[in-house]
Amino acid sequence: MELTFGTLCGGGLLIVGLFLLYAIMTGSRSLRNYVITRLLLVLPMIWILVTLVFVMMRVLPGDPISTRLKPGTDQATLDRLRERAGLDRPIYEQYWDYLNDIAHGDLGVSNNVEQDRPVTQIIGRRLPATIELVMPAITLMLIFGIAAGALSANKHKRTLDYSFRITSVVAYAVPIFWLGLMLQIVFARQLEFLPVAQRINPRFANDFTHRTNIYLIDTLLSGNGQAFGDVLKHLVLPTITLTIALIGVFIRLTRSNMIEVLQEDYVTASRARGVPERKVVYFHALRNSFIPIMTLIGLQVAVLLAGAVLTETTFSWDGLGKLLRDGIALRDYPVVQGTVVVFAITVGVMSTLTDILYAFIDPRIRF
Amino acid sequence: MSLFQIVPDRSQVNKQEIILSIRDLSVEYQTRRGVLSAIDTLSLDLYKGEVLGLVGESGSGKSTLGKAIMRMIPQPGRITKGQLIFKNQDLMQYDEKQMRDVRGKQISMIFQDPMTSLNPVQRIDNHIIEAIRVHEPSVTKDEALSRSESLMERLGIGRRRLNEYPHQLSGGMRQRVMIGLALALKANIIIADEATTSLDVIVEAQFLDLLRELKDEFGLTILLVTHNIGIVAELADRVAVMYAGRLAEVSSVDELFHNPKHPYTQGLLRSVPNIAMDSQDLYRMDGTPPNLVMPPSGCRFHPRCPHVMDICHQKQPWLVRVDEIGEGDEQVGGYDKHLASCWLHQEYQGSTQARRY
Numbered sequence A: 001m002e003l004t005f006g007t008l009c010g011g012g013l014l015i016v017g018l019f020l021l022y023a024i025m026t027g028s029r030s031l032r033n034y035v036i037t038r039l040l041l042v043l044p045m046i047w048i049l050v051t052l053v054f055v056m057m058r059v060l061p062g063d064p065i066s067t068r069l070k071p072g073t074d075q076a077t078l079d080r081l082r083e084r085a086g087l088d089r090p091i092y093e094q095y096w097d098y099l100n101d102i103a104h105g106d107l108g109v110s111n112n113v114e115q116d117r118p119v120t121q122i123i124g125r126r127l128p129a130t131i132e133l134v135m136p137a138i139t140l141m142l143i144f145g146i147a148a149g150a151l152s153a154n155k156h157k158r159t160l161d162y163s164f165r166i167t168s169v170v171a172y173a174v175p176i177f178w179l180g181l182m183l184q185i186v187f188a189r190q191l192e193f194l195p196v197a198q199r200i201n202p203r204f205a206n207d208f209t210h211r212t213n214i215y216l217i218d219t220l221l222s223g224n225g226q227a228f229g230d231v232l233k234h235l236v237l238p239t240i241t242l243t244i245a246l247i248g249v250f251i252r253l254t255r256s257n258m259i260e261v262l263q264e265d266y267v268t269a270s271r272a273r274g275v276p277e278r279k280v281v282y283f284h285a286l287r288n289s290f291i292p293i294m295t296l297i298g299l300q301v302a303v304l305l306a307g308a309v310l311t312e313t314t315f316s317w318d319g320l321g322k323l324l325r326d327g328i329a330l331r332d333y334p335v336v337q338g339t340v341v342v343f344a345i346t347v348g349v350m351s352t353l354t355d356i357l358y359a360f361i362d363p364r365i366r367f
Numbered sequence B: 001m002s003l004f005q006i007v008p009d010r011s012q013v014n015k016q017e018i019i020l021s022i023r024d025l026s027v028e029y030q031t032r033r034g035v036l037s038a039i040d041t042l043s044l045d046l047y048k049g050e051v052l053g054l055v056g057e058s059g060s061g062k063s064t065l066g067k068a069i070m071r072m073i074p075q076p077g078r079i080t081k082g083q084l085i086f087k088n089q090d091l092m093q094y095d096e097k098q099m100r101d102v103r104g105k106q107i108s109m110i111f112q113d114p115m116t117s118l119n120p121v122q123r124i125d126n127h128i129i130e131a132i133r134v135h136e137p138s139v140t141k142d143e144a145l146s147r148s149e150s151l152m153e154r155l156g157i158g159r160r161r162l163n164e165y166p167h168q169l170s171g172g173m174r175q176r177v178m179i180g181l182a183l184a185l186k187a188n189i190i191i192a193d194e195a196t197t198s199l200d201v202i203v204e205a206q207f208l209d210l211l212r213e214l215k216d217e218f219g220l221t222i223l224l225v226t227h228n229i230g231i232v233a234e235l236a237d238r239v240a241v242m243y244a245g246r247l248a249e250v251s252s253v254d255e256l257f258h259n260p261k262h263p264y265t266q267g268l269l270r271s272v273p274n275i276a277m278d279s280q281d282l283y284r285m286d287g288t289p290p291n292l293v294m295p296p297s298g299c300r301f302h303p304r305c306p307h308v309m310d311i312c313h314q315k316q317p318w319l320v321r322v323d324e325i326g327e328g329d330e331q332v333g334g335y336d337k338h339l340a341s342c343w344l345h346q347e348y349q350g351s352t353q354a355r356r357y
Ligand SMILES: Nc1ncnc2c1ncn2[C@@H]1O[C@H](COP(=O)(O)OP(=O)(O)OP(=O)(O)O)[C@@H](O)[C@H]1O
Pocket: B029, B030, B031, B036, B038, B056, B057, B058, B059, B060, B061, B062, B063, B064, B065, B074, B075, B076, B077, B292
């Protein structure tokens, strides 16, 4: 089977699906009901979001036509174009068609961002870029966030702890675009050893087959080391920006949970049984402090997507986040609506998944 | 004192062999308001096979003493001086690695709340397997499991229960699991810190019965920390009464109940409710436990003592023998001796410390 972004996504969805199926089949009846309810709840959530977006886009001054054309275009032309785009029809009719289309998997055609191209197609091409950015950021956030939090808790009230605490507050408070800009100025403009923006140097863009559109994978599959290195270099600054934006809360949460757990009786009890400190901290305590962290991961998906919008915009990264931003700027109704649908599904499914994983980690949770 | 007539069987106690000797132990906590002296120059011997009850009001330092024996005083606390002679070795000289071998394997601790003493995400069998394999890495999982199965069977916890998580067990069962964890490693000494406080009366009685049986079966030495004088009467051979980080009195259970020497002990016993007694007679000790950051001078009990004398303000009374001193054994403390630290029972002899134990 050919490896494309489609098959990759298919594979991912298959794993998620199998996991959910496994949870439904092996779990108790109440777990089954819980999973199904949660998944069904994603639908009204999408509906609410999609409606909100529909309303907000139309409340914003300007529409796709007026933003596209030069100021001063005569009213007749505007009216003709609006009529062609169906924007002259009553708002409830537009809303109804819009819902109807979404229900059929049709997200419409772009007005302005990539004129007349189906939104599903645009999303299909942009999604891999976002995944390429988000995955490394999540991984780094998990590894460094949890390690720093655990270390900080372990060195409670010592220098290392204080420095981690300050770092995490700063990381949390700093605006993403400002951080991105600073990194660009220092590492790209001043030191000149990293590229300022974009996913890849155009020079390499046609040197490999775009199979999945996740460039790291594509360049690797084509065996093009140079291009791979270039992609990696382009990834550094956006990944760092996004990671820093996400990691602050994580360090703090891991830290406070660990401190709490380290004072639990069972931790003292296991020390009193002669269990080595390392095992106490990283086995008994960490697993328990993971329980609330799981919930945070679920909630962080939304923050992550918001962060992706800002990071992608700052680094001209052609992913979904930038697509959303461009769509709003150009009043491209279908593009904005389509992106929001994808975001809503992601958040819904991810939070359901983490909630189920939660039950797997904590035997006390029964649905 | 009709409540205290159940006299325990003392046949198992080896009156010659001291298994743990606490010498001049002091523990301090660094607090916001200053240094808190939680234990002050305390000496106490634990004889092999005995159950020593440790009583005293809240804050007197019972738990601190228990943790100090395991060298597990939490920050910001510290053992500032003293020795812990266990099997002819001073535990204070041990490094962290050596101490780990002692913890669980030689000296075990059972905590107050069985609800929180087990890791909620680990199954019962994993707890036991881990404990065994930490101390005996060569034992395989299966061996450890079969060992724990027979042990748990003895404690009345079925094989099926081992696969369950702590929250699926009742409080009494969990406390038996805690005992099982101590027994699995064949610990010599068990420190039970308020181990029955959170259990209801019936479960508590069952648990105490079990403890009594196991004590003889496994030759355990138990330091029984408790608020409950009734439990001491039922289970202990000897009692140590703590007040404000020092020992007020140490003696056999009988002797203590029938002939208490220290005014604090006397007050403590009179404040225990007794069914035969009219509730209005219940004695209430005046005053509050002292502030250990600035403890009272001399005898720490003097602000509350009905018999306070001048010297009590100035000089700390040593823990000395207060029973009949026979020929030749004048200097010797020991299992059968009755000790108390109160000026009513000793004369001030300048700076000599010859008679302290
Ligand atoms: N971690 C700590 N930090 C500061 N002070 C402490 C700490 N632990 C205990 N103390 C103090 O040490 C003294 C002895 O406390 P400890 O817990 O040993 O008493 P206890 O006799 O076990 O009381 P209880 O019957 O309430 O369990 C108390 O004054 C207490 O305030």
